[in-house]
Amino acid sequence: MDFKTVVFNAARDGNLTRLKAYLHSWRSADELNMLVGAKVGGATPLVIACRNGHYDVAEYLIERCKADIEQPGSVTFDGETIEGAPPLWCAAAAGHLPLVKLLVRAGANVNSTTRTHSTPLRAACFDGHYDIVKFLVDNGADIEIANRHGHTCLMIACYKGHIRIAKYLLSLNADVNRKSVKGNTALHDCAESGSLNILKMLLGYGATMDVDSYGMTPLLAASVTGHTHIVEHLINAEHGLVTRQQRIDALELLGATYVDKRRDMVGALALWKRAMDDRFPADGSEPIPKPKDVPRIEAYDFAVEPSNAQQLEEILADPDGMRMQALVIRERILGPAHPDTSYYVRYRGAVYADAGRFVRCRQLWHHALDMQRAVLPPLSPLTQSSLYSFAELFSYMLAERARPPLRGRIVPPVTFEDIEPVFSKALDEIHRGTELLDSKLSIDREQTLSTLQRVLVISLHLAALMARLLEEPDCTEEVSRKIHKAVYSLVKLDITVRQGRSALHVACSAEGARGRGGRAWLATEPAPPAPPARLVTLMLRLGAPPDARDADGNTPLHLVCKLNPCPAEVVRELLAHGAHIDTVNYEGETAEQILKASAQSLASIVNPLRYTSLRCLAARTVKNYRLPYRHVLPLCLYSTVLTH
Known part of the structure; x- marks a missing residue:
C-alpha cells in the first residue's frame, strides 16, 4: 500500500493516532503537502474526513498539516457520486455542524460550489439540516445561488418537505416565484412532492400559479403525481385561484393517474364524473364540452372520450377501455412533449407484454417512440430507452420460444416485420445524430458521439436479431432478401463514432458484444458474451471494411482478439473476408500479440500461414x-x- 493510501484510509476511518504517527515522520513541508493533497478514489483526506464527520482528523489536517480547505474531491451520497465537492459542501451535506463551523472559522468560502454549481447551503437544505442552514446564512451564504438546473435553496427545501427551512428562507425574502431552467417554481416542487403545509405557506407569501416549460401548472403537477389533497386544496381555494377549465383538466388528469398509478378504477370514475359535472353544470352555466378535434389513435384502440355521464358509467365495465381513456386524457392535457405522456404509454405496453399480449405492447411502444422522435432532439435518452426496450422485448421473445412453454403460455414468433420498423427508426435516429454532428451548432461533440454510439449499439442489437432469423427453417428467400437489404442500409451509413470506430468495430468490441445495457445479445447466451458471428458475417458480406482502423489503429480483428475468450468463429470470418493478419495498431501490436498477452493462441483458432x-x-x-x-x-x- 502506498503512502497516500495510508493517509487517506486513516482520514476515512477517523484514525487520528495512525494519521499523526505517519505524517509526523515527514520532515519536508513539500512532502507533507503532497500527501494531504493527494486524491484516492477522487477524494483528498480532508474531503473524506468531512464527508464522514471526523472532526479531530479534519482539525489536524487543517491546523497542523495546512491542508487546502478549498480543494474539491469526489464523494458519494445515497449512491450518487458528487464531483468537485469542496470540504465545506461535504460537511454541510452530511449534517456535521461542528465541522462546518471549523471550516468557516478557517476561512472556507461559504458560497463555494460543486461541479453542478451546488452550494453548501443548498446541500444542507436538501437533507433538512436547519442548524447548518442558519449558521451558513449568518456567515454570508447567498440563499439565491441556484445549481446548474436553476434550482434554488427554497425550491429544494420545498421539494424535500423541510417546512422549517422553507419558512426560514421565506423570512429572508427568498424569491418565491423564481423559475428554474425548465420553468418550474417552488410551488411546482411542493405540489409534486405533496407538501400541503408548505404549499399553503408559499401561497401566503405570494406564490403564483405559473406554468413551466411543458405548460404545467402546480395544479397539474399535483394531478400527475397523484396528490389528491393538493389538488383538492387548489381547486377549492378562495379568490378563484384556478379557472373552471383548469379545475376540469386537473380532475381528469388525476383520474388518469388513479388508473395507471393506483389501479383504482372506481376512484378514477368518480373524478371523471366530477369533471363531467363541471363541464355541464346543473345551474345552467355555459357548458365546456370536450374538444372534438382530438385524433383517434390506433394504439389506443381508437378510443373516444365519453361525452356524458351515461357513457362514463358504461366504460367502467371495460377495464381496458378505462386504461385507454387514461392514456387519451393524458396525451390531450399534457401533450406529447411531456415525459409522463410517453412514460405511461410505455408502462401500459410493458404490462401488456407481461400478460403475453405482445401485439398490443408493440402498438403502444411504437406510438410512444413516434411521439418522442417528433418532439425530442436527436439522440434523446428517452428515445434511446424506447428503442432499447424493443430490442430487449424481441430478445426475450426469441429466448422464450427456445424454452418449453411455461404453464401453457405460448410466445408468438418474432418476424422480420416486427423488427424492421424499429430498426428503421433506429437508423433514422443515427442519421439525425450524424446531421447534428455535421451541423455548425454548438454542441458537446464527445457527448454527442457517445450517445450516437449507444444508438448504434442498439441498431446492431436489432440487426443481430434479424440475422438470427436467417437461420430459421421457415425463412423464405423474400425474407432473406429483406434482411440483407435492411442490414445493408446500416453498413452503407459508413458511420464513425467514439474513438473513430466503424459499425463493424463496435460489433466486434466488448461494448458491441454486450449491448447497450451491458447484457448479452440474447438472454440465453453465456457471459461474457461474444459478438454475434452471424451479424459480423452478414456485415462483411454486405461490404463492411474488415481492415478499417479506429483512432488507436485497431482493426475489428484487434478488438475481437481483446475479448477473453476470443470468439474463434468471428476471427475466422474476419480473416476469410480479407482482414489482414499482420496489421499492427499504433502500439505496434498485431492481433496475434494481443491474444498472447491474454494467454490465448491464434494458432488454436486458424493456421496463420494460410493467411500469410x-x-x-x-x-x-x-x-x-x-x-x-x-x-x-x-x-x-x-x-x-x-x-x-
Missing part, C-alpha cells in the same frame, strides 16, 4: 531487421511495410 503471403514475409523481414527501405522500395510498397 510472401509479401507479408518480406515486409516482416524489412521491419524486424530494420532494413533501410525508404528511397529503395517503390512508394507503393511503403504502406505494406508500415502495416506490418
Whole structure:
C-alpha cells in the first residue's frame, strides 16, 4: 500500500493516532503537502474526513498539516457520486455542524460550489439540516445561488418537505416565484412532492400559479403525481385561484393517474364524473364540452372520450377501455412533449407484454417512440430507452420460444416485420445524430458521439436479431432478401463514432458484444458474451471494411482478439473476408500479440500461414531487421511495410 493510501484510509476511518504517527515522520513541508493533497478514489483526506464527520482528523489536517480547505474531491451520497465537492459542501451535506463551523472559522468560502454549481447551503437544505442552514446564512451564504438546473435553496427545501427551512428562507425574502431552467417554481416542487403545509405557506407569501416549460401548472403537477389533497386544496381555494377549465383538466388528469398509478378504477370514475359535472353544470352555466378535434389513435384502440355521464358509467365495465381513456386524457392535457405522456404509454405496453399480449405492447411502444422522435432532439435518452426496450422485448421473445412453454403460455414468433420498423427508426435516429454532428451548432461533440454510439449499439442489437432469423427453417428467400437489404442500409451509413470506430468495430468490441445495457445479445447466451458471428458475417458480406482502423489503429480483428475468450468463429470470418493478419495498431501490436498477452493462441483458432503471403514475409523481414527501405522500395510498397 502506498503512502497516500495510508493517509487517506486513516482520514476515512477517523484514525487520528495512525494519521499523526505517519505524517509526523515527514520532515519536508513539500512532502507533507503532497500527501494531504493527494486524491484516492477522487477524494483528498480532508474531503473524506468531512464527508464522514471526523472532526479531530479534519482539525489536524487543517491546523497542523495546512491542508487546502478549498480543494474539491469526489464523494458519494445515497449512491450518487458528487464531483468537485469542496470540504465545506461535504460537511454541510452530511449534517456535521461542528465541522462546518471549523471550516468557516478557517476561512472556507461559504458560497463555494460543486461541479453542478451546488452550494453548501443548498446541500444542507436538501437533507433538512436547519442548524447548518442558519449558521451558513449568518456567515454570508447567498440563499439565491441556484445549481446548474436553476434550482434554488427554497425550491429544494420545498421539494424535500423541510417546512422549517422553507419558512426560514421565506423570512429572508427568498424569491418565491423564481423559475428554474425548465420553468418550474417552488410551488411546482411542493405540489409534486405533496407538501400541503408548505404549499399553503408559499401561497401566503405570494406564490403564483405559473406554468413551466411543458405548460404545467402546480395544479397539474399535483394531478400527475397523484396528490389528491393538493389538488383538492387548489381547486377549492378562495379568490378563484384556478379557472373552471383548469379545475376540469386537473380532475381528469388525476383520474388518469388513479388508473395507471393506483389501479383504482372506481376512484378514477368518480373524478371523471366530477369533471363531467363541471363541464355541464346543473345551474345552467355555459357548458365546456370536450374538444372534438382530438385524433383517434390506433394504439389506443381508437378510443373516444365519453361525452356524458351515461357513457362514463358504461366504460367502467371495460377495464381496458378505462386504461385507454387514461392514456387519451393524458396525451390531450399534457401533450406529447411531456415525459409522463410517453412514460405511461410505455408502462401500459410493458404490462401488456407481461400478460403475453405482445401485439398490443408493440402498438403502444411504437406510438410512444413516434411521439418522442417528433418532439425530442436527436439522440434523446428517452428515445434511446424506447428503442432499447424493443430490442430487449424481441430478445426475450426469441429466448422464450427456445424454452418449453411455461404453464401453457405460448410466445408468438418474432418476424422480420416486427423488427424492421424499429430498426428503421433506429437508423433514422443515427442519421439525425450524424446531421447534428455535421451541423455548425454548438454542441458537446464527445457527448454527442457517445450517445450516437449507444444508438448504434442498439441498431446492431436489432440487426443481430434479424440475422438470427436467417437461420430459421421457415425463412423464405423474400425474407432473406429483406434482411440483407435492411442490414445493408446500416453498413452503407459508413458511420464513425467514439474513438473513430466503424459499425463493424463496435460489433466486434466488448461494448458491441454486450449491448447497450451491458447484457448479452440474447438472454440465453453465456457471459461474457461474444459478438454475434452471424451479424459480423452478414456485415462483411454486405461490404463492411474488415481492415478499417479506429483512432488507436485497431482493426475489428484487434478488438475481437481483446475479448477473453476470443470468439474463434468471428476471427475466422474476419480473416476469410480479407482482414489482414499482420496489421499492427499504433502500439505496434498485431492481433496475434494481443491474444498472447491474454494467454490465448491464434494458432488454436486458424493456421496463420494460410493467411500469410510472401509479401507479408518480406515486409516482416524489412521491419524486424530494420532494413533501410525508404528511397529503395517503390512508394507503393511503403504502406505494406508500415502495416506490418
